[in-house]
Amino acid sequence: MARLMVLGFLNKRPMSGYEIQQHLQQGRTEEWTNVLPGSLYHALKQLEKEGLVKVREVIRTGHRSKAVYEITEKGREVYTAMLREALQTPDLPYPRNFYSALAFLADLPKEEIRQALSEHIEEIKKKMENLKIGRKAKTEAGVNAEYIHAIFANAEKHIRLHLEFLHELQQLLEKAKLEDIEIPKMEEP
Numbered sequence: 001m002a003r004l005m006v007l008g009f010l011n012k013r014p015m016s017g018y019e020i021q022q023h024l025q026q027g028r029t030e031e032w033t034n035v036l037p038g039s040l041y042h043a044l045k046q047l048e049k050e051g052l053v054k055v056r057e058v059i060r061t062g063h064r065s066k067a068v069y070e071i072t073e074k075g076r077e078v079y080t081a082m083l084r085e086a087l088q089t090p091d092l093p094y095p096r097n098f099y100s101a102l103a104f105l106a107d108l109p110k111e112e113i114r115q116a117l118s119e120h121i122e123e124i125k126k127k128m129e130n131l132k133i134g135r136k137a138k139t140e141a142g143v144n145a146e147y148i149h150a151i152f153a154n155a156e157k158h159i160r161l162h163l164e165f166l167h168e169l170q171q172l173l174e175k176a177k178l179e180d181i182e183i184p185k186m187e188e189p
Helices: 002-012 017-026 037-049 073-088 096-102 110-140 146-175
Strands: 053-061 064-071
Touching: 002 017, 002 037, 002 053, 002 064, 002 073, 017 037, 017 064, 017 110, 037 053, 064 073, 110 146
Parallel strands: none
Antiparallel strands: 053 064
């Protein structure tokens, strides 16, 4: 994901790693891309080694210097292929760890499950707030492309749906007896 984001920004115009990071932070992009500053700089260095980006110039201010990168022709080709693949490959956001834990729900006391679900709900609410802040920042920065707002709307729907599911689990927990799931013995070949 970091590689696609870096190449995407540099496809627009030359930028420093810091500027790319600022754009990502402004839109709270790390919430949905999981691209953190460390992975951003690592991706820049890897892309440079592979000849997909290159340093256009180094700007020195006092004792500091920053590299401004630009995408290469080979980088554009790779970027276009990555973009095409990302658009045509389904990437459904299943909460895999959470679903795995639910399979063994009966192994914890009910009170512990209640507490964990409450904490989970609070974290999801924080994610929703961060998403709203990111959407507002994009709007204030003059980003008005309809598809960008559609991305935020879709992300909000995912979060709301997950919150509904968590509340449903809380209700089920209150009225249901947790049954240990029998795991059948599998035949070996």
